[in-house]
Amino acid sequence: MSGRIEARLAELGLNVPTAPVPAANYIPWVRTGNLVYIAGQVPMKDGKFLWVGKVGRDYTVEEAKEAARFVGLNVLSQLKTALDGDLDRVVRAVKLNGFVNCVEGFGHQPHVINGASELMIEVFGDAGRHARSAVGVAGLPFGVAVEIDGVFEVA
Amino acid sequence: MSGRIEARLAELGLNVPTAPVPAANYIPWVRTGNLVYIAGQVPMKDGKFLWVGKVGRDYTVEEAKEAARFVGLNVLSQLKTALDGDLDRVVRAVKLNGFVNCVEGFGHQPHVINGASELMIEVFGDAGRHARSAVGVAGLPFGVAVEIDGVFEVA
């Protein structure tokens, strides 16, 4: 708990939340070999959904970027659980997939998902740099604005 | 063919269909190391597409969940082919990605994709528990209601 990454999180003033329970019949992460697959995370806190609505109508790009950063913290919370609480065992972020619940024709998915991508780099440094896809979708679970899943290499 | 998982399928009264032929210029699965990647499966049976339409307009959540379960059987059929017919070689389900062809603002993707997720758990037990993403999309191949791809760890 008192590792390098925890110190970095404290330095950033970031609090990795308690890992949210999945909203349906799946599990939040699976490890296979040296990869951890994180299930799609949403802006859920204490069982409540935040940022419910469409980006480009209910939320600005900047607001949605905040949502993506929050979702990124939930990604980290699941990853932490997968690593028995020790984020120092993260070798690198490999891939993030970002889904933005947006109005037709919206094209600022990259700016939105940067909220999560920048978080990974702040926390892990160069090891946080990852490949990524960002797309705009017609709907997301419970109407949330952003969903992000990912793959991490771990020790 | 007479393995543990086949016995479980018989017990459940489930029939893994003959693996459908891809609808375009790709192959239905690729093995790399101990991972099998399954291409996006759709509700196709005997060359015909079932559940063609939008969830939230043409299909209820429960109907779409049935579609997802059917698509899950097609995922299993491809996996079975990848393993020379021996589903006992599945170490675990790693990740499912569920795409729901839905009306704008639809938010019940988790309930829909549970159709496939519950199937995996029924068939493989704890080894069927997987990470997952579920999103709502503007359109799917041939207008089908659900598409699901996945990654499995195999022996």
Added chain:
Amino acid sequence: MSGRIEARLAELGLNVPTAPVPAANYIPWVRTGNLVYIAGQVPMKDGKFLWVGKVGRDYTVEEAKEAARFVGLNVLSQLKTALDGDLDRVVRAVKLNGFVNCVEGFGHQPHVINGASELMIEVFGDAGRHARSAVGVAGLPFGVAVEIDGVFEVA
């Protein structure tokens, strides 16, 4: 540079472009073990976005297929960079994910993404055959018509 795949590209009259710089805060590829994850590529050339618009409204299926082929070349350009310029180190294409920015109800995603899939097979032969998903989305970065990411096994 003068390898087997480069010879094949020359034979096909294909020019793998200089790898485009990501449009946001991520990196274009990550290698983990024997897998290279390619970030979502778009039809970008010399810093400009091509094929900006909706398939089914602004572009026909055939035009969008050309866009997908172009995006496939950008996938190859990133892969080439990941392999220090030596595409002969590609063991096989594993998975492509194709996102088509389309009008509601559009169902020809498979035909569109074939543009990239056929390119992989032309270039790598049987090793280019891959698993695939193709879905239709509400919006893509900068309004482009097609985005494709992928996973490759490399030596």
